[in-house]
Amino acid sequence: MIYGLDIGGTKIEIAVFDEQFVLAERWRVPTPTTDYVEFLDTVQAQIELADAKFGAKAPVGIALPGVVAAQGLVISSNVACLNQQQVGVDLTALLQRPVAIGNDCRLFVLSEALLGAGRGFSRVFGVILGTGAGGGLCVDGQIYQGRHQLAGELGHQSIAARVLMQYQLPLYRCGCGLDGCAETYISGTGLARLYSHFSQQDNTTYDWLQALRRAEPVAQHCFACYLDALGAALAAQVLAYDPDVLVIGGGLSDIDEIFQALPGAIGRHLFSGVTVPPVRRAEYGAASGERGAAILGARLAA
Numbered sequence: 001m002i003y004g005l006d007i008g009g010t011k012i013e014i015a016v017f018d019e020q021f022v023l024a025e026r027w028r029v030p031t032p033t034t035d036y037v038e039f040l041d042t043v044q045a046q047i048e049l050a051d052a053k054f055g056a057k058a059p060v061g062i063a064l065p066g067v068v069a070a071q072g073l074v075i076s077s078n079v080a081c082l083n084q085q086q087v088g089v090d091l092t093a094l095l096q097r098p099v100a101i102g103n104d105c106r107l108f109v110l111s112e113a114l115l116g117a118g119r120g121f122s123r124v125f126g127v128i129l130g131t132g133a134g135g136g137l138c139v140d141g142q143i144y145q146g147r148h149q150l151a152g153e154l155g156h157q158s159i160a161a162r163v164l165m166q167y168q169l170p171l172y173r174c175g176c177g178l179d180g181c182a183e184t185y186i187s188g189t190g191l192a193r194l195y196s197h198f199s200q201q202d203n204t205t206y207d208w209l210q211a212l213r214r215a216e217p218v219a220q221h222c223f224a225c226y227l228d229a230l231g232a233a234l235a236a237q238v239l240a241y242d243p244d245v246l247v248i249g250g251g252l253s254d255i256d257e258i259f260q261a262l263p264g265a266i267g268r269h270l271f272s273g274v275t276v277p278p279v280r281r282a283e284y285g286a287a288s289g290e291r292g293a294a295i296l297g298a299r300l301a302a
């Protein structure tokens, strides 16, 4: 068996896989976000529970939000207690077995590239559009890490100036400390923010979708703006990485209106003669992070 954990801002998903990465069991517990010792204790308790259930001492892979920087230090995580901690080193000592850790978006891409919608393609760029927006590149089954494991952090690239100007958008402050990050427009939170901006009242993504399906003009205008912002952000990844396929996951990828409009939206931001790569929907949905983590854990153990 192999254990794959996905650490989220509110819950930890624990998944147990066999050697072919077929899911055997999956459960979740709340994430301790402020106390690091409590976080370590929680993970240890769940791993011991899995050991007892499956009569194994299996390798562990962990997907977490944030960047794993030099010396294994976690930075820029929205789970506050993980920042500036050597999470992988500490858990390896505590659990007395190989523990691999990686960024959740990059592990999502690894999972989809090897076993999901990116199967059969050499260069797979994946994007998660959920509460936040992030991505990663996988080349021939390996995550392209870059010097600081930053490759794929498209959420913190700036929104395209031509979109900002055309729709007269404000610059929003991002959680990372910068203004005008793409994430503040193209994530699920961003879409709700845009619709609230155009409708001049507090609205959710669900409100927007209902209004769009009633063909309300403000929702349609918001949709055009959102698609333009997202299309520009993804076109920038096409120009940076020139991938063979784009795999889109996260809650927004389930909205057909958005997913089906993506190739056209991306193409409008590419110069003449450049073709949009195939755009595929992620196959494993929410479980991709755990599966990617388990792949990393298995590779480390091997």
Ligand SMILES: [Zn+2]
Binding pocket: 155, 156, 174, 175, 176, 177, 178, 181, 183
């Ligand atoms: Zn940012």
